[in-house]
Amino acid sequence: MFTTAELFGKFHSPQNPLRQARNRLAEAPPQELEQLFGSCLPAGLLAQADAGPNSRQRVYSVQITFWTFLWQALNGASCRSAVRKVMAWFAAQSWPTVSAADSPYCQARRRLDSDTLTRALHGSAQAAQARAPQQWRFHDREVLVADGTGSSAADTGPNQRAFPQSSRQKKGCGFPLVRWVAIFSLATGALLEVAIGNKHLAELKLLRRIWDRLKKGMILLADRGFCDFVTLAALFTRGVDSVLRLNGSRSCDFRKGKRLGRGDRLVVWQKPRRQTRTATQKLWRSLPDQITLRLIVWPVAVPGFRTRKLILVTTLLDPVTYPPEELAALYLRRWRVELFLRDIKTTLGIDFLYCKTPQMLTRELMLHLIGYNLVRCLMVEAASIYDVDLEQISFKGSVDTLHHFSLVIAAARSRTQKNQLTSALLEALVADLLRQRPNRIEPRCCKRRRKAFPVMVRPRAELRAKLLHRKTCKKSRP
Numbered sequence: 001m002f003t004t005a006e007l008f009g010k011f012h013s014p015q016n017p018l019r020q021a022r023n024r025l026a027e028a029p030p031q032e033l034e035q036l037f038g039s040c041l042p043a044g045l046l047a048q049a050d051a052g053p054n055s056r057q058r059v060y061s062v063q064i065t066f067w068t069f070l071w072q073a074l075n076g077a078s079c080r081s082a083v084r085k086v087m088a089w090f091a092a093q094s095w096p097t098v099s100a101a102d103s104p105y106c107q108a109r110r111r112l113d114s115d116t117l118t119r120a121l122h123g124s125a126q127a128a129q130a131r132a133p134q135q136w137r138f139h140d141r142e143v144l145v146a147d148g149t150g151s152s153a154a155d156t157g158p159n160q161r162a163f164p165q166s167s168r169q170k171k172g173c174g175f176p177l178v179r180w181v182a183i184f185s186l187a188t189g190a191l192l193e194v195a196i197g198n199k200h201l202a203e204l205k206l207l208r209r210i211w212d213r214l215k216k217g218m219i220l221l222a223d224r225g226f227c228d229f230v231t232l233a234a235l236f237t238r239g240v241d242s243v244l245r246l247n248g249s250r251s252c253d254f255r256k257g258k259r260l261g262r263g264d265r266l267v268v269w270q271k272p273r274r275q276t277r278t279a280t281q282k283l284w285r286s287l288p289d290q291i292t293l294r295l296i297v298w299p300v301a302v303p304g305f306r307t308r309k310l311i312l313v314t315t316l317l318d319p320v321t322y323p324p325e326e327l328a329a330l331y332l333r334r335w336r337v338e339l340f341l342r343d344i345k346t347t348l349g350i351d352f353l354y355c356k357t358p359q360m361l362t363r364e365l366m367l368h369l370i371g372y373n374l375v376r377c378l379m380v381e382a383a384s385i386y387d388v389d390l391e392q393i394s395f396k397g398s399v400d401t402l403h404h405f406s407l408v409i410a411a412a413r414s415r416t417q418k419n420q421l422t423s424a425l426l427e428a429l430v431a432d433l434l435r436q437r438p439n440r441i442e443p444r445c446c447k448r449r450r451k452a453f454p455v456m457v458r459p460r461a462e463l464r465a466k467l468l469h470r471k472t473c474k475k476s477r478p
Helices: 004-008 016-027 032-040 062-075 079-092 103-110 114-130 157-162 203-213 229-237 281-286 324-347 358-386 395-410 415-429 460-476
Strands: 143-153 177-185 191-197 219-222 241-245 258-261 264-270 290-299 309-314
Touching: 032 062, 032 114, 032 358, 032 395, 032 415, 062 079, 062 103, 062 114, 062 358, 062 395, 079 103, 103 358, 114 177, 114 191, 114 358, 143 203, 143 324, 157 358, 177 203, 177 324, 177 358, 191 203, 191 358, 203 229, 219 324, 229 241, 229 281, 229 290, 241 324, 290 324, 309 324, 324 358, 324 395, 358 395, 358 415, 395 415
Parallel strands: 143 219, 219 241
Antiparallel strands: 143 177, 177 191, 241 309, 258 264, 264 290, 290 309
């Protein structure tokens, strides 16, 4: 038997030039964002797989898809705009023409597996943490802050089944609700871990999915929604301390316990008789029968603040090493997590998620969180180099600066020029610092009026049928 090569010689497919172009494409950085952030992700993360869905030679490889999706997230662009960017990049490199349809790009986004995105999130968070100086810590200990929030999603059948809308809204008049809880670094603002669920999952239960990120020696900072016996006892047994605000449902008597100072007491909390709904049976059995805690009352004398006093619960029992005023100041810094969430939801625009399936909703959310961490890497690096307060660097200003500088950095002709432009980027971040306005008071209201359109209280199909009926009746009149 003769082989085809022996009979006809080496076969030159007309697709061979296209394949060679794609091979050259895989070696080159596909987006200007990779020039800045490629070192912030684990090595080999976006390499082509040896087998499976991402092993074929495609225009939209894992590398191109990831950086294009990230550019789309940071710019709030549509899929069509992302495809046009890839088309322009191919044309600039004199590579084969890319189809103008967005279907191949959308299919490529679906091939991004969750493990790759999770590793990218962790890698970007570690990169931000590595850029932070040691003095940003609290008593040489890392402080992590946890909080939960929610986003609405496109009203499709799969989204409604995975993330049902509020029961107070009529069917067809509401939007799916995605609830997610995140753990941030208080020093850098980097998002370290996230848990995604629906409205039926409590924030406390979502936190317990990801609290393995809390290691021995760390301090957890959170609001009263996370203050319960299970959280305090379970974290304390693994060497993690907590500073929480006392839950309003638990009464406290400062006449009991050991007095450490004014408004400072040591108390003992007993394990509840019944297992809580948010704790698994294995977790419940591992908890001690009682724990010793510290209660601190601290007055808040800030004009315009609704809170007049803080009642804190902490496992930091030494009043000399951790004075009450330091713990109160630490808890007041917890408000920064609200600003972190505002940067993600408002600035990056994921208050509403546009993907139409639950799997793509998760990918859309993860790409925005990765983009948030990468911008944080730039902010932390600029703050540490120029010795400025990280809180004074605007996240929105950093995103705007990144949009303009990333293009010229990608066009740099030498490594020296690239380093000079990167230094200019970091210098631009600290050139326009935010003003320090402590205890600022602003009214919680909107000046701009809404449009004079009625609110949708019935399904769209029903309203459309009613409009068609009106038009039919008008035509039938003599």
